[in-house]
Amino acid sequence: MLNAILTGEKGFGTPFWGFWDTLSASVPHPLPPTIVRDDEHLLVAAARASDAASFEELVNRYEGKILRLTRNITGNHEDAMQDAFLRAYAHLKDFHEDSRFYTWLVRIAANEALMRLRKRRPNQFSLDEPVEGDNDLMPRELEDWGPTPEQKYAQTEIQSIVGELIDRLEPEYRIVFLLRDFEELSTQETAEALGISVPAVKSRLLRVRLMLREKLHRHYRQGAPN
Amino acid sequence: MNCKGVIRELSNYIDGDLDPVVKQELERHLEHCEDCTMIVDQTKKTIEILCGSQPVSLSTDVRSRLHAKLRDKTGQKPT
Numbered sequence: 001m002l003n004a005i006l007t008g009e010k011g012f013g014t015p016f017w018g019f020w021d022t023l024s025a026s027v028p029h030p031l032p033p034t035i036v037r038d039d040e041h042l043l044v045a046a047a048r049a050s051d052a053a054s055f056e057e058l059v060n061r062y063e064g065k066i067l068r069l070t071r072n073i074t075g076n077h078e079d080a081m082q083d084a085f086l087r088a089y090a091h092l093k094d095f096h097e098d099s100r101f102y103t104w105l106v107r108i109a110a111n112e113a114l115m116r117l118r119k120r121r122p123n124q125f126s127l128d129e130p131v132e133g134d135n136d137l138m139p140r141e142l143e144d145w146g147p148t149p150e151q152k153y154a155q156t157e158i159q160s161i162v163g164e165l166i167d168r169l170e171p172e173y174r175i176v177f178l179l180r181d182f183e184e185l186s187t188q189e190t191a192e193a194l195g196i197s198v199p200a201v202k203s204r205l206l207r208v209r210l211m212l213r214e215k216l217h218r219h220y221r222q223g224a225p226n
Numbered sequence: 227m228n229c230k231g232v233i234r235e236l237s238n239y240i241d242g243d244l245d246p247v248v249k250q251e252l253e254r255h256l257e258h259c260e261d262c263t264m265i266v267d268q269t270k271k272t273i274e275i276l277c278g279s280q281p282v283s284l285s286t287d288v289r290s291r292l293h294a295k296l297r298d299k300t301g302q303k304p305t
Contacts, residue, residue: 052300063284063292078288086299137233142261145268162276181277206237213272
């Protein structure tokens with residue numbers, strides 16, 4: 001079935017018996033974005049009909065992004081990513097294609113990661129806390145950056161800076177930034193994924209964007225994270 | 227609109243989520259306020275830089291463990 005989908009063949013062809021050969025491969029097989037978009041609903045439909053190879057292909061496509069998300073939320077590591085895919089597989093029949101498959105997957109992964117974070121840091125953060133007013137929002141650091149960060153730093157240095165800045169955010173801001181800006185969920189989708197209101201998402205998003213601008217600004221001007 | 231109003235609407239402006247009248251007021255302010263223009267540009271740039279990172283490459287070990295768990299879940303056996 002997977003081969004039929006990937007080659008654009010209509011209908012459900014012969015079973016894909018090489019599933020576990022695919023699993024043992026160490027490198028995923030990324031496909032051009034157009035193919036990802038065009039055939040994803042077929043893969044999802046096949047996976048829902050218990051075609052494990054099709055689910056495997058979906059995992060191959062998104063495992064790197066989901067690992068990045070769960071690492072960014074929890075500060076490490078692979079368990080949340082693994083459990084997100086296992087949970088997704090177990091609940092595939094609950095996915096009714098009223099959103100993108102990836103959006104659905106991101107929601108599951110975010111919840112897995114948040115659950116771990118809450119266990120590790122009970123009572124230390126809450127997404128339900130009231131959102132602060134806007135009296136202290138005015139940026140304090142105002143200075144032209146001159147050459148852009150891309151001109152000043154090598155790409156690897158920028159990646160390292162980005163990781164440090166995101167790690168230093170409070171979880172209730174980090175998660176909103178990651179879902180809304182990093183994973184490009186809509187404001188509504190982010191609110192639904194986190195179980196908070198749209199105004200709460202917007203308020204936290206504004207704050208975190210301003211925080212990050214200021215942190216990047218300081219790093220950029222002083223050469224050290226804040 | 228004053229500077230505080232621009233900051234309050236900054237996210238909505240960047241996301242293209244502003245009422246046209248409010249957007250026009252904000253852009254009129256930007257025409258003569260260098261500080262706000264700088265903040266808007268730097269915030270856009272910040273998002274662009276921070277969100278440009280690549281997905282993580284899974285190590286062979288991590289990948290093997292993930293797929294072994296999936297194999298258990300799906301009840302499939304290696305061929």
